[in-house]
Amino acid sequence: MGLEEKIPDGVMLTSLDKMVNWARKRSMWPLGMGLACCAIEMISTFASHYDLARFGMEIMRPSPRQADLIIVSGRLSVKMAPVLKRLYDQMPNPKYVISMGACASCGGVFNNYAIVQGVDKVLPVDIYVPGCPPRPEQLIEGVLKLFEKVERESLKNKAN
Amino acid sequence: MDDKIRQYFEENFKEAMVRLDTFRDQLSLYIRKEFLVDICRDLKDNDEFRFELLADICSLDWLGQADETEGRFEIIYNLYSIKNRYRLLLKVRLPVENPEIDTLTNLWQTANWLEREVFDLMGIHFTGHPDLSKIVTPDDLEGHPLRKDFPLTYEVPQFSWNKNDPPEVIR
């Protein structure tokens, strides 16, 4: 009412939060990093059959400085953990983490000296995708869940 | 082919042989560690055998087994002859204190990484190796994971009923 009557045609009003979140959600660029078996399913998801580009994610950035999302795909070894942490630290805010597969989420079948039991010991994880490895559909579902989460964010309350 | 190998060793390396063993049609030859390099060079250059491919170097730990007295560690050299399509396993037993053996890097380049892996995971020193350093385990890991006295390390998974406890690691 009120304000909208006074602005010219073709202009729409919305809250800033909604607009920013919409833009973020529709241009989520993942970091092109694969660790183990799940990486192959991740490539499948990006490749021709499942085509994650439908959700505005067709560009995998090789550099962490241009990425918004890191998909930890596969088991994280003790030797790789500092590298992953460093990659995450290099990403600009806001940044999101998807932990893909059982190994990344909780160590999976490898409960031993070499594997970090859950990537959440190193990074703050937003979405856990179960499966060993998860089907591409599962990963897509995880990504859509992440989009829902992004939609609910507010610029005011976000800590970073 | 087994007989030829047996005969060859009887003639040339009688003092190096400890015993012969055939299990599931696979001949294994236990030898003394001092003769390893000589034997390998001979087998590689011998025109009849031509064991050109060093397929694998593998290590075993016999801690707590009945035949530990023969030497706790065992190294298995897996030689393959492309010409004869024949595989031979050379086995060497090493004692628990100061396990050392001569390197084969002068004969095969493959030996470089394979020996580094055995060093890293089993803690066996290869004298004369150009760069004997850790290869797969992180730099700060102490010990050699494949030894039987190295703990596998089990971390108790956290469920809803123990999610507030600190993660427990069993070694």
Added chain:
Amino acid sequence: MNTAAKPRRTMNLNLGPQHPATHGVLRVELELDGETVVKATPHIGFLHTGIEKTAESKLYYKVIPMTDRMDYLAPMSNNLGYCLAVEKLLGIDVPEKVKYARVCLTELTRVMSHLVWIGTHALDLGAMSMLLYAFRERELIIDLYEACAGQRMMTTYFRVGGLAYDLPKDFDKRVKDILQKVPPGIRDYERLLNNNKIFRQRTIGVARISAEDAINCGLTGPSLRGSGVNYDVRRANPYCGYEKFNFQVPLGKNGDVYDRYLVRVEEMKQSLNIARQALEGMPEGPYRAHVPGVVLPPKEDVLSKMESLIFHFKIITEGFHPPKGAVYQAIEAPKGELGYYISSDGSAKPHRMRVRPPSFVNLSALPKMVEGGLVADVIAAIGSIDIVLGEVDR
């Protein structure tokens, strides 16, 4: 200006562990003089999983799911190697149908692995669309996996003494579908790459390795055959009934990246040929050997016969006890000679399970291939030896 007196300065360049062209988490430290590689040092272990150690604490049949996760591009080959090794250790034989099914599926696995390789290798060299084409064909084989084992990638379909389940009812139809749809795809790749000027310039004469060096470095598989050495485990020491199949072993001449590419593409065609022969020759019969106390009895018997139920229960809880001894079983995996050395001390768990990883040994030849070449050729070389880091580090 006196430039000769200055010491030549080299630059260190760090490639990986997070680099899109290292096929995972490989790190290569390069010492460069201008654009020429003076020294290359691969650093591995970023995916060290401790599989060999973990296997020592598991019953024999519980190790099979771990073997999938080593070379995750060719899970069935890994299953096959392990199962054959344990069967050799136990001294049991499997029914003919199982052998044919195993051959058929492992050959399709080889095609699948090479498809991923051709996609990623061409992607590294600048041919983006190859990845999309290769994954299109790969989905067909993945679907067959899913029909057989219920899982897309980590199948654990081969068990000690047979298969996990009987082959699906439409196995024939699915394999025939693959045999019909994949060859036109391979023809497309050849048309896209074989005479592609960019691809040829980046591969011909690059990362060359002679036959003697290749053997000395321990290369196996297509990387060795690219140098013209005729060594294929399927031919040299047949396992699983390979002596009954009619196939050729493609060989290269120059030992460069292009020859290794040609060998792999030809191998895909040969593998499809073997799969066709296996499908046509597959006899009827049981899908598991009848070895009480070692191989699980059929599910129908477990539900109706007391004895089978007891055996089922015993195998699952206690496992089986192979005789004391050690065996080495090698198979021709897509990457090269994959060997399992299993040492048994008579208990229900392996005393030691050693994997002879083809990728690990092939990767150790990388410095030999790239030193003296250009830095851009390192990417081509890494792609051409077809490594999987899960298998390198285990």
